[in-house]
Amino acid sequence: MAYTPDKPKLPETSDELRARIPGWGADLDPRDRPAVPREQFDPTFSGAHWEFPERQPELWPRERSIEHAFLTPVFGTSCPPKGLSGKIRRYSYARYSEARAAHWLLLLASDRVDAVESTLRSFVSRRPDNPVTETGVLADGPRGERRADKGHHLLDPVIVAAPWVLGAGLAYALIRRLVRQ
């Protein structure tokens, strides 16, 4: 073979593909596709009857990116920051822009702190965390041999179990120390 100006021959012609594949070429014209052109100026297309949406009431100080000029008029209220994780989150939003790795690393750290705090909190609630039912591993059951990518998941049990094993070890060490005193 040689490298030449020609486009390599395809295994099937367009007519053959049209006959074999339902809808082949229905969007053949690149200019007649819904995402083309990328930007299509039409502020009325969406059905909005506002130029700027009414502002949603801010019921608690809502954390926001410092790259925004103001709190957006609409926002989610799923899980207000709380505890130590909440303090880390608020600091991260107040101090660092999205451009800074520190912003994201602090948020990831606060996620891990949140998981620990929430688990500890659950132990004094009517519904303590249960790593067996919550990980869904019971679905493995006798069908474990049908797991399609075993290699990929070798690390998963370690990552899931490690904080629990570590926590149990620390609790055991603490109790033993108290008993000895």
Add this chain to the structure above:
Amino acid sequence: MVYRGPYRVRPEEKDRPSIEHPNDAIVRVTRAAICGSDLHLYHGLMPDTRVGMTFGHEFVGVVDEVGPSVRNLKAGDRVMVPFNIFCGTCYFCARGLYSNCHNVNPNATAVGGIYGYSHTCGGYDGGQAEYVRVPLADVGPSLIPDWMDEDDAVLLTDALATGYFGAQLGDISEGDVVVVFGAGPVGLYAAASAWLMGAGRVIVIDHLDYRLEKAATFAHAETINFTEYDDIVVHMKKITDHLGADVAIDAVGAEADGNLLQHVTAAKLKLQGGSPVALNWAIDSVRKGGTISVMGAYGPMFSAIKFGDAMNKGLTLRMNQCPVKRQWPRLFEHIRNGYLKPSDIVTHRIPLEHIAEGYHIFSAKLDGCIKPLIIPNAA
């Protein structure tokens, strides 16, 4: 459902959401789905994913209540809700970039609002629930056409629209060789959509044979299991006359396998915004001057991408979260004409109370899982 920490979710009673903004609607969910990108949340990869959040950005349902300024919907309407939350009138929405809305996500400027997708995407609870708050209800939801199956409708809220959008970003011309990395739902839909745009060959690459079988039957694609080759890029060159594919679509994203170092540093240790194995393979296996479309979701941190090769090869890299609602009119036509049947890839229907098992089955790829739907009690 609520998130309890990495790899842990559980069903939990929460208060029914209420109207928090005059243009809110409350929707009773009748079908939801777990998306591949939900696994990034589930695995603790997305920053600011808080314990107690309800996931789910693919859902349809029935309007239960509307706020005082809602004009286009009423209680009892059957609606499909795009995963994007958007205002319709900011600089970006006015140009059709609904996924980039500037008025709905106070937590970040780089991404718009997404249901149930961490506080980085706005802090909205999602639709893997019995009820969900739908903000800006006059611009987001659409009525489900009478002729449309509810299972097809729920897949239009993200997966199908995103796969179809991904094929468009590839700027496919008649006779182009298109390679799709990832045979999950979005990859399957992208492969099927590539034919609609006139592709001459469609090749799908994955490491799971059962998904590749689906790519062959559902998307009529050639398939390659990358684990059978020492170097998938060399193989790609061999089967494309040593030029490379014209278009590559990354439908994998942050948790790509295929390179242990990338996978562990990104997906396990969270030191990267995502494992760019598929993206790097795309860069290396597409031809010079070719186009790469990125549909796989990555986190906001940096990733070790082979940018020098992309520059030296003169590649065009195109990407975005899909502005779903812009795709719907055309996709409705394609479904009605029988060109696309999105629900053909659904493998599991999981009651909401078994959500933990549902996530595990999807995450661990048990029982040939490709796309699980979630069925709430109130459905």
